[in-house]
Amino acid sequence: MRLATPSGFATEVFLVETPDANLLPEGPWTLLGDERLRDAWRGAGMPEPDHALWVSVDETEKKLRTLLPWLEHWARVPLHREATVVALGGGVLTDLTGLAASLYLRGVAWQAWPTTLLAMADAGLGGKTGADLAAGKNLVGAFHPPRRLVACTDFLASLPTRHLENGRWELVKTALIQGEMVWASEMLQDGPVRQAWVERALAYKAGVVHRDPREAGERRLLNMGHTLGHALEAGSDYRLLHGEAVGLGLLASCLLVEDLDLKPFPAEFLDLLARRLAPLAASVAPWPACLPLLHRDKKARAAAHSTEDHPATEIHCILPRVGEPAIQRILPPEAWARPHARLIQLLAQEAARA
Numbered sequence: 001m002r003l004a005t006p007s008g009f010a011t012e013v014f015l016v017e018t019p020d021a022n023l024l025p026e027g028p029w030t031l032l033g034d035e036r037l038r039d040a041w042r043g044a045g046m047p048e049p050d051h052a053l054w055v056s057v058d059e060t061e062k063k064l065r066t067l068l069p070w071l072e073h074w075a076r077v078p079l080h081r082e083a084t085v086v087a088l089g090g091g092v093l094t095d096l097t098g099l100a101a102s103l104y105l106r107g108v109a110w111q112a113w114p115t116t117l118l119a120m121a122d123a124g125l126g127g128k129t130g131a132d133l134a135a136g137k138n139l140v141g142a143f144h145p146p147r148r149l150v151a152c153t154d155f156l157a158s159l160p161t162r163h164l165e166n167g168r169w170e171l172v173k174t175a176l177i178q179g180e181m182v183w184a185s186e187m188l189q190d191g192p193v194r195q196a197w198v199e200r201a202l203a204y205k206a207g208v209v210h211r212d213p214r215e216a217g218e219r220r221l222l223n224m225g226h227t228l229g230h231a232l233e234a235g236s237d238y239r240l241l242h243g244e245a246v247g248l249g250l251l252a253s254c255l256l257v258e259d260l261d262l263k264p265f266p267a268e269f270l271d272l273l274a275r276r277l278a279p280l281a282a283s284v285a286p287w288p289a290c291l292p293l294l295h296r297d298k299k300a301r302a303a304a305h306s307t308e309d310h311p312a313t314e315i316h317c318i319l320p321r322v323g324e325p326a327i328q329r330i331l332p333p334e335a336w337a338r339p340h341a342r343l344i345q346l347l348a349q350e351a352a353r354a
């Protein structure tokens with residue numbers, strides 16, 4: 001099924017169950033695939049160019065040095081300017097392949113065939129490609145949207161449960177940004193992930209990134225849960241997966257609104273979030289470890305009243321609201337101290353109850 005996207009949107013979006021060769025590029029193309037998916041790709045009768053590359057990349061290898069052999073390989077083939085690169089894998093592989101495609105011959109077309117729930121619902125769409133530097137995640141990259149995104153849900157059959165849960169948090173984020181409490185609660189219940197949820201998330205993200213491709217305003221909403229989330233992810237030495245850290249950040253964001261004269265979230269909703277997140281309690285870094293990471297956040301900047309003697313930082317934060325769309329507020333990193341403490345408390349309560 002081809003999803004409706006805004007007119008002029010850079011990416012055609014398809015959500016299907018089984019991989020379909022008709023959705024591959026019409027002209028010359030090459031494949032860069034996660035070797036974990038090789039059997040599933042072949043098993044589905046999908047074609048494979050002679051010069052396809054099957055690779056194994058995880059988060060620790062999301063580096064520029066990983067791209068270089070791919071670029072050299074394409075140049076040796078050689079891959080011409082009119083060729084399309086097809087990326088088959090999780091968010092690490094699609095982010096890296098998109099970046100490589102943006103660099104090769106100063107930019108060739110690519111297609112994203114995401115194979116994790118997180119990449120289907122979020123990472124594969126929106127044009128952000130990237131790699132990590134020693135100083136932090138995704139510090140180098142380019143806006144280079146795929147021509148086509150093809151999410152085949154059959155690929156999820158082999159995805160480990162932890163990674164399925166990881167992707168669920170980006171879906172919950174999408175519901176909370178829109179104030180869709182019923183949808184968020186439905187996704188927090190036990191039970192399988194539904195294709196209709198992915199469809200809704202993709203349609204929403206397509207609209208947002210079309211209106212604000214360079215994250216000058218509305219697109220910032222997609223960072224909900226990411227402020228404290230990134231600090232917790234780095235503070236856990238990346239033992240927490242990205243989506244897991246975002247989930248913790250979402251609960252903290254729901255708790256933060258209590259300090260800002262906004263309507264508090266119902267206790268039952270907070271419990272629902274905490275119950276799903278309780279198994280992660282042991283990986284939550286203590287506040288003294290989080291604070292310096294918040295000061296170094298990519299979205300942090302010096303506050304207007306900052307001086308050399310009294311440096312002050314402020315961060316662009318996204319706040320969920322009960323039954324209403326999220327809002328943006330500039331806050332000091334210290335604003336997260338109490339939500340962080342409450343987060344730990346709620347997770348401990350849920351863990352004791354389990």
Ligand SMILES: NC(=O)c1ccc[n+]([C@@H]2O[C@H](COP(=O)([O-])OP(=O)(O)OC[C@H]3O[C@@H](n4cnc5c(N)ncnc54)[C@H](O)[C@@H]3O)[C@@H](O)[C@H]2O)c1
Pocket residue numbers: 034036037057058059062089090091092093095115116117118119122123124125126127128129137138155156157158159160163166242
């Ligand atoms: N570009 C964006 O807008 C954006 C948005 C969100 C996240 N991201 C990035 O996405 C990355 C995380 O992506 P991810 O969660 O997909 O992790 P991932 O790419 O590391 O994949 C997770 C693991 O699952 C394996 N795998 C992939 N598909 C599989 C399948 N179908 N069956 C079995 N195993 C499979 C991979 O080999 C890997 O070991 C991060 O680097 C993050 O920065 C990018």
